[in-house]
Amino acid sequence: MADDPDNVTAKSLDVLTLRARDFWAALALMAASAFFLVKTYAMPFWAPRGGGVTGAGPWASAALVPYGLFSALFILSGILMVISIRGGGARRALQATGIGFDGAELWRLSMLSVMLLAYIVGLVPRVDFAIASALLIQALIFGFHRRGPQRMGMAALAVALPALYAFVMHFPQSAWQAAHDDDWLTLGVFAALALAAFLPRTPRAERVGVIVAMMVPVFLVSAMAFGFRQNVPNRGGLLFEQLQYHYYVTLKPLWAD
Numbered sequence: 049m050a051d052d053p054d055n056v057t058a059k060s061l062d063v064l065t066l067r068a069r070d071f072w073a074a075l076a077l078m079a080a081s082a083f084f085l086v087k088t089y090a091m092p093f094w095a096p097r098g099g100g101v102t103g104a105g106p107w108a109s110a111a112l113v114p115y116g117l118f119s120a121l122f123i124l125s126g127i128l129m130v131i132s133i134r135g136g137g138a139r140r141a142l143q144a145t146g147i148g149f150d151g152a153e154l155w156r157l158s159m160l161s162v163m164l165l166a167y168i169v170g171l172v173p174r175v176d177f178a179i180a181s182a183l184l185i186q187a188l189i190f191g192f193h194r195r196g197p198q199r200m201g202m203a204a205l206a207v208a209l210p211a212l213y214a215f216v217m218h219f220p221q222s223a224w225q226a227a228h229d230d231d232w233l234t235l236g237v238f239a240a241l242a243l244a245a246f247l248p249r250t251p252r253a254e255r256v257g258v259i260v261a262m263m264v265p266v267f268l269v270s271a272m273a274f275g276f277r278q279n280v281p282n283r284g285g286l287l288f289e290q291l292q293y294h295y296y297v298t299l300k301p302l303w304a305d
Contacts, residue, residue: 069138
């Protein structure tokens with residue numbers, strides 16, 4: 049049975065709308081990654097002295113991870129740009145015909161912006177990096193897997209509250225590692241969102257997401273700190289203190305001896 053022409057047209061317009069959004073998103077990502085690549089260029093990479101060690105090679109440079117991350121982001125955004133242009137999204141975006149924004153889309157972008165702003169400004173400098181990242185990942189899964197506006201609002205609030213607490217209670221840089229109260233609060237909010245994933249009739253993907261939210265930040269921060277010897281935010285954080293202690297006291301002697 050042939051498709052309804054009206055449905056085909058609607059589907060085509062939906063695809064063009066998505067490609068137009070991809071066009072603007074790719075532009076924004078390319079601009080952001082280019083900006084941070086330029087800023088990273090100021091960090092020593094091939095310098096004969098790095099990290100306080102004379103003769104340190106590029107693998108000991110703090111610029112290694114930013115170069116890798118933002119280079120990858122620039123390449124991926126370029127691929128997204130090519131897909132958008134081939135799909136007709138660039139033409140639709142530049143014709144100023146709009147990209148299909150409505151109230152629901154504006155709410156979704158607003159909640160995402162609140163979460164990212166709270167994470168970058170409030171959590172990352174002051175809260176244990178692995179705990180803060182686990183909360184962000186779990187909140188994204190909780191709020192956006194089923195895309196309910198109330199769940200999005202609750203997810204944004206879950207990230208914003210501990211970020212606001214950390215920002216107010218530990219505003220000066222000298223107080224960023226003074227206590228673990230903000231770490232415990234963030235960990236408690238993460239635990240509440242994680243428990244919500246095991247309520248009845250919850251999709252299995254959200255339960256698997258809890259494991260992902262816990263394991264990915266721990267693996268990332270461990271690889272950065274102990275594998276690539278890179279600096280990580282808030283080395284005095286609640287969880288990182290334990291990771292650092294057990295790496296140097298429990299694990300490293302096993303092969304160092």
